[in-house]
Amino acid sequence: MSTTLVPGRPARVAIVGGGIAGLAVAHALRQQGAGARGVEVVVLERGQRPGGNIRTDVIDGFTCEWGPNGFLDNAPATLALVDDLGLRPRLQPSDDRARRRFIWRNGRLHPLPGGPIDFLASSLLSWPGKLRIAMEPFASRRPDGDESIHAFASRRIGREAADVLIDSMVSGVFGGDARALSLRACFPKMWQLETDHGGLFRALLARRRQHPRRNGEAIGSPLGRLTSFVGGSEDLVRGLATRLGDVVRTGVDVQAVSRNPQGYTIAIEGDAPLHADAVVLASGSATTARMVRGLDAGLADTLAAIPSATMVVACVGFREDQLPAPLDGFGYLVPRSEGIRTLGVLWDSSVYPGRAPQGHVLMRAMLGGATDPGAIDLDDQALLDVVRGDLRRIMRIEVAPTFVKVFRHALGIPQYTVGHLARLDAAEARLAALPGLLLAGNAYRGVAINACIADAADVASRALAVCSAVPAPLATV
Structure with a gap:
């Protein structure tokens, strides 16, 4: 029996961006058997260390977080x-x-109230503002089209509560303007609560029945407990980077992504271009828009519209x-x-x-x-x-x-401004004509660490589906 090498090449998934989203997709690819299926995975990170805005520096005994804590x-x-x-x-x-949270108003710090009695006793809002919140079950119905967070809050709980409670929360979570951000894109669960229960009071009662131990916590507190690591948030990045090993390449400045008959060509500053069958663009939307400008100007315009x-x-x-x-x-x-x-x-x-x-x-x-x-x-x-x-x-x-x-x-x-979900739909419509080109990262389907990690498995499976059509590099006949 003779052995003949049939020409071919390994299938490859290239992930552009080594923040938490890109690293999580690379890890998910390995978990889904990329190596066993002969698929090479590479992460291309422009910076000298992975992690993006997740970085922890310990300086003079102070543990300083650059971004998420x-x-x-x-x-x-x-x-x-x-x-x-x-x-x-x-x-x-x-x-x-950490369960005690405060809002500054009218010259003093006010603790967020932990229940109806605390809310009534609190001086955070005026009595007219409190009475307006009490009228929430009788709020007007949701208008057609996308609605801003501030418009939603004003409609349901009144202008004062929107200006004080919601505005400060949006500043804290997004660094954003509640009057510009989309409720459904930023807080999809809140949008769904109104859809399912018809109002926030009814939804709050249902939540307290489901989680009775949480009664008495500050109104608006998240369901989960804020958690980090002994070495700060970057422990998670370090753990991923260590597990992925030489899959992660730092100091790689991707300039553009273009198509070729077999897949995609990634142009790299000062280095040879890289071929990939699937490309996961896990960089910021503005950076991604620049990379795909020559490939699809319509897609680039859509991504550039995400500020x-x-x-x-x-x-x-x-x-x-x-x-x-x-x-x-x-x-x-x-x-x-x-x-x-x-x-x-x-x-x-x-x-x-x-x-x-x-x-x-x-x-x-x-x-x-x-x-x-x-x-x-x-x-x-x-x-x-x-x-x-x-x-x-x-x-x-x-x-x-x-x-x-x-x-x-x-x-x-x-910033998931009003119209964000329509922009995502437009981007996905453009990507449908570019099989193997995928988006990941906090510019699209959630800004938090949890959202990026939850999205990774789906992105990885879609990338592997494209690679499954690539012939094996070697065959014995």
């Missing part, structure tokens, strides 16, 4: 990934103090004994109507004890966002002046911080 532990896909990577022992649930909000993170440390009061809580958010430039401040060393040296505390102030894009252009001293001024006004902190570190994100948090 954890995930909610009610996400099965994320917990399954944690277990597969052997990271369960490194999980660090947030402290019980991102710039964000600035200022980590500040203080001596604990110099503060006027203990940091007993998660932190606070600020409605835009209050005239405070910081969007909010997280009390990180209270949320996750051990993130500051003994006798010190660590806070993270957030600035910028969709309503203040110019904040990113301030130099470090100007930013510190803003942060110190706001801390002096809100927390009565007069002393200078003993530690300061500033992080800037030119492409911070994607």
